[in-house]
Structure formats: C-alpha cells, structure tokens
Amino acid sequence: MVKAIMNGCNGRMGHVIVDIAEADNDISIVAGVDKFGENNYSFPTFNSIADVNVEADVVIDFSNASGVDELLDVCADKNLPVVLCTTGLSDDQLAHVNVASKKIAILKSANMSVGVNVLMKVLKEAAKALAGSGFDMEIVEKHHNQKLDAPSGTAMSLAEVINDAAGGDYEFVYDRSARREKRPEKEIGISAVRGGTIVGDHDVIFAGTDEVITFSHRAYSRAIFGKGAVEAAKFLSGKPAGMYDMSDALGLK
Structure with a gap:
C-alpha cells in the first residue's frame, strides 16, 4: 500500500484525488496539507508541508505555484518523491525543480490524463511528417474562467x-494584435480562451494547402486528472532520484 500526502487537499483537485484514492486498494491518503479550509477528512491535515509528521511514501501536489519552492525544499530534506501537478511555475522555479530532482524522484506533468499523454506521443509523429510538408501549426486551448495561468501548462x-x-x-507566438504581416513559416501560434466552467479543451491544428488536420482532446471531468495523479503516485513511490513524466508512468516511451 502506497502512503501519500495530498498537498492542496481542500482544493477542487484535492477533493477529487482523495475520493479516487479511497476507492483504490493500492494507495491511501495518510495526510493532507492546505492553508485554507477546515479538516473534513479521516486523515490529519496541516497548514504547511513542513509541519507534516506522518510517515509517507510520496506527495501529490495540486496546489499553487507560490508554495512550490517550500514543497521542493521540504521533500528533498525528507527524501519524499513528489508528483508535481501545479502549473504556472516561473523559470526560477523550474530550475529549482531540476535541482531537487538530483535528490528525490519528481514526476512533473502539466496534464495528468491518459488521453493527453497519448496525444503527445501521436503529435510527435504528426509534426515530423507535416511540419516539413508546409503545414502551419496552431494550438487553441480553452479553460474555465477561474484558471489563473494562460496559456495552460498543457x-x-x-x-x-x-x-x-x-x-x-x-x-x-501568443498575440498577433500588434503585428501587421503575413504569418512567418517558423511559428507556432498559441491561443487561450477563458470562460464558464470549461474543464479543459485543447486543439492542435496542422493547416496545409487545401487541407487541415486537427487533433483534439476534451476533458469533461476533473476525475481524469485525478486518476492520472493517483497512478503517477503509485508509479513514483520507491523510484530513485530523477525527473519523470506521465509517459514513464504510462509506459508510453
């Protein structure tokens, strides 16, 4: 049985992951961390990852970018692997992730769903074939109006x-409003839409002469991300220090 700490347990994804873990015989949430909200769980909760005094095998992090540096330092000191799902990290924080991965196992992924990670594998082959054949590449992503970062990590x-x-x-290229010129050949446009309760939509468009190929992924529930995070935690437990991603956990490499 893998023992996990849920960092961000009172957030939307925290609740989803706790529910998924409760129905999984191979993993158990033994502690939660969250600065906000009350403890309505059967396990103890703490205001800070540094305060956790419960033995665990791995940390699942769905919190806020502002707390990632502390998380990495504490987990490195405690030799705790981290499934890092928080997005919107700065360049300095990404560098911190790489430094911490020399001491502990870190699985970092902007999207934990099985479908998105299979899509990434398919896109590698599509881009190799189509980019060299004159196809322009564009990405359009859509999320709910509460999402803070744009474009999305995915x-x-x-x-x-x-x-x-x-x-x-x-x-x-994220904005063409200040430009008045035809589209350069070596460009990938990335557009972000924010509205309503959209869980997560991503379209990758390959636009060629007289034909367009679009690869799409639609998330209808946050449960797909929670399931992926739980599988990632079970995979990462006991792994040596280093950087991992969902393709490792899913055997897609």
Missing part, C-alpha cells in the same frame, strides 16, 4: 512536443 507542453519533433527552431 498547451505549452503540446507546443514543446511539436516544436521538438519539427526541428526545435519554431517561435511561440
């Missing part, structure tokens, strides 16, 4: 996947 990961597969020399 959109950025999709852009990086197709850029790497297409040669790595494409520029990411």
Whole structure:
C-alpha cells in the first residue's frame, strides 16, 4: 500500500484525488496539507508541508505555484518523491525543480490524463511528417474562467512536443494584435480562451494547402486528472532520484 500526502487537499483537485484514492486498494491518503479550509477528512491535515509528521511514501501536489519552492525544499530534506501537478511555475522555479530532482524522484506533468499523454506521443509523429510538408501549426486551448495561468501548462507542453519533433527552431507566438504581416513559416501560434466552467479543451491544428488536420482532446471531468495523479503516485513511490513524466508512468516511451 502506497502512503501519500495530498498537498492542496481542500482544493477542487484535492477533493477529487482523495475520493479516487479511497476507492483504490493500492494507495491511501495518510495526510493532507492546505492553508485554507477546515479538516473534513479521516486523515490529519496541516497548514504547511513542513509541519507534516506522518510517515509517507510520496506527495501529490495540486496546489499553487507560490508554495512550490517550500514543497521542493521540504521533500528533498525528507527524501519524499513528489508528483508535481501545479502549473504556472516561473523559470526560477523550474530550475529549482531540476535541482531537487538530483535528490528525490519528481514526476512533473502539466496534464495528468491518459488521453493527453497519448496525444503527445501521436503529435510527435504528426509534426515530423507535416511540419516539413508546409503545414502551419496552431494550438487553441480553452479553460474555465477561474484558471489563473494562460496559456495552460498543457498547451505549452503540446507546443514543446511539436516544436521538438519539427526541428526545435519554431517561435511561440501568443498575440498577433500588434503585428501587421503575413504569418512567418517558423511559428507556432498559441491561443487561450477563458470562460464558464470549461474543464479543459485543447486543439492542435496542422493547416496545409487545401487541407487541415486537427487533433483534439476534451476533458469533461476533473476525475481524469485525478486518476492520472493517483497512478503517477503509485508509479513514483520507491523510484530513485530523477525527473519523470506521465509517459514513464504510462509506459508510453
């Protein structure tokens, strides 16, 4: 039985993951961490990851970017692997993640769903074939009106996947309103839509001459991310220090 700490237990994803873990015989949430809300769980909750005094095998983090640095430092000191699901990290924080991965196992993914990670694998092959054949590449992502970061971490990961597969020399463009020129060849446009209660939509568009190919993923429930996070935690428990992602957990490499 894998013993997990849920960092951000009172958030939307925290509640989802706790419910999923309760129905899974291979993992148990033994403690929660959250600065906000009351403890309505059967396990103890703490205001800070540094205050947790419960033995665990792994931390699942769905919290806020502002707390990631403390999380990494504490987990490195306690030799606790981290499933890092929080998005919107700064360049300095991403560098901190890499430093911490020298001491502990870290699985970082902008999107924990099985479908998105399979999509990433498919996009590698599509970009190799289509970018060299004159297809322009665009990404449109849509999320609910409470999401703080834009573009989404998933959109950025999709852009990086197709850029790497297409040669790595494409520029990411987020706004064309100040430009009056035709679209450059080596460009990937990334557009963000925020509204209502959209859980998460991502479209990757390959637009060629007289034909368009679109790869789409629609999330209808946050449960898909929770299931992925739980599977990632079970995979990461006991792993040596290093950087991992969902393709490792899902055996897609």
